[in-house]
Amino acid sequence: MRRDNYDDFLERLLEQGQYSDVTFLVHGEVFRVHRCVLCARCPYFSEMFQCKWKEKPIVSLKHPLINPAAFKAVLQYLYTGRMDIDVESIADCRRVARQCHLLELIEELEAKWKQACEFVSNKPGTCVKVISVEASNGVQLQDNLAVLADCAYPSQLRVGFGELPFDYADSFPSFPDCCFEVENYRFLCHKAFFCSRSEYFRALLEDHFCEAGELTWPVSISVIPLRNITLDVFRSLLYYIYSNSAKLTSEQAYSLLPFADMYLLPGLKRLCGKALGQVLREHSVLSVWQTARLYSLNRLEDQCSEYMAHILDRLVELEEFAEAVQEDAKAVEARQETDSIPLVDDIRYHVTSNVQTFSALEEAHLKLVALDALLARLGIEC
Numbered sequence: 001m002r003r004d005n006y007d008d009f010l011e012r013l014l015e016q017g018q019y020s021d022v023t024f025l026v027h028g029e030v031f032r033v034h035r036c037v038l039c040a041r042c043p044y045f046s047e048m049f050q051c052k053w054k055e056k057p058i059v060s061l062k063h064p065l066i067n068p069a070a071f072k073a074v075l076q077y078l079y080t081g082r083m084d085i086d087v088e089s090i091a092d093c094r095r096v097a098r099q100c101h102l103l104e105l106i107e108e109l110e111a112k113w114k115q116a117c118e119f120v121s122n123k124p125g126t127c128v129k130v131i132s133v134e135a136s137n138g139v140q141l142q143d144n145l146a147v148l149a150d151c152a153y154p155s156q157l158r159v160g161f162g163e164l165p166f167d168y169a170d171s172f173p174s175f176p177d178c179c180f181e182v183e184n185y186r187f188l189c190h191k192a193f194f195c196s197r198s199e200y201f202r203a204l205l206e207d208h209f210c211e212a213g214e215l216t217w218p219v220s221i222s223v224i225p226l227r228n229i230t231l232d233v234f235r236s237l238l239y240y241i242y243s244n245s246a247k248l249t250s251e252q253a254y255s256l257l258p259f260a261d262m263y264l265l266p267g268l269k270r271l272c273g274k275a276l277g278q279v280l281r282e283h284s285v286l287s288v289w290q291t292a293r294l295y296s297l298n299r300l301e302d303q304c305s306e307y308m309a310h311i312l313d314r315l316v317e318l319e320e321f322a323e324a325v326q327e328d329a330k331a332v333e334a335r336q337e338t339d340s341i342p343l344v345d346d347i348r349y350h351v352t353s354n355v356q357t358f359s360a361l362e363e364a365h366l367k368l369v370a371l372d373a374l375l376a377r378l379g380i381e382c
Helices: 005-015 035-041 045-050 068-079 087-099 104-124 138-152 191-197 201-204 232-244 250-262 266-277 283-292 299-311 319-331 340-350 357-379
Strands: 020-028 029-031 058-061 082-086 128-134 178-183 183-190 213-214 221-225
Touching: 005 068, 005 191, 005 250, 020 068, 020 283, 029 035, 035 045, 035 138, 045 250, 058 250, 058 319, 068 082, 068 138, 082 087, 087 128, 104 128, 104 221, 128 357, 178 201, 183 191, 191 201, 232 250, 232 266, 232 283, 250 266, 250 319, 266 283, 266 299, 283 299, 283 319, 299 340, 340 357
Parallel strands: 020 058, 178 221
Antiparallel strands: 020 029, 082 128, 178 183, 213 221
């Protein structure tokens, strides 16, 4: 899921209210929200859900100064890091933001309002009806939601994680509603994230016949065992699902990729592909290319074929490359004798692209001659 798709996911989470666990009633308007998101994003909500609103499925806000449009805009900001508000509601929005102790949002609203006023004063006859505000620090949203992954991690495994501030996780109210068991450790998670981001987990958690145990403390929820996945792999998957990011080595990417594919997480597959693409080497490019082809990572596959084009004079001497060409030829359905081979075509394209000098043209010609000689030795025409 790309960054914009991650934003779309968060917007849908608010707009559709799927898997919500609390409802706000504001002068007749209904807002179905998720306590985990609001607590991770705003200390005010975290405090209120532990005291005044504790265990309340419906919270009614009746104060006459609370404008439903302003409340909705603040929710949008907490979920997505941005908001759109009518200029007529800016004062109401500042009031709600002040009540929620959102000092950064108040500053951003005031700055945007000042810009709008200056724009109108410099262009007589114009008017501004809607103001859009976006958090100055876009990473903060992801960092805040990564807190939920911190809290999901079993306390026994938090020791030794270095810079991650896990000391608060035991007391932070994350309000989990599902639990996964990996290598006998239990991770307290949220359906809003797992089901909304992965059709695999949606089917798993909504299937009443799946193999599941029962957790009675600290909350009463089902425990879903995940087989054949290591703690390290699940940890990377966990942080991706909550924060849309994952820092991966090439070894971790290799381990994670099959699960990203099985769990239907295309964005995580792309992150794995990016990690593998950054460490392409002559001794590994063929295996990476095969991995890219296996998991339909088109960008990584193209990176590999471009890298092969650069080292083609040495590559044609390797038996592994000859085998890859033969396998790719066999994979072409109903291939005729002179049909093209995708790997060969891609390499030829990169060999001849961006040739601008005579010496580069001569080098490209020699590479193509060497490739043709290999194909002739293999008895392949294309």
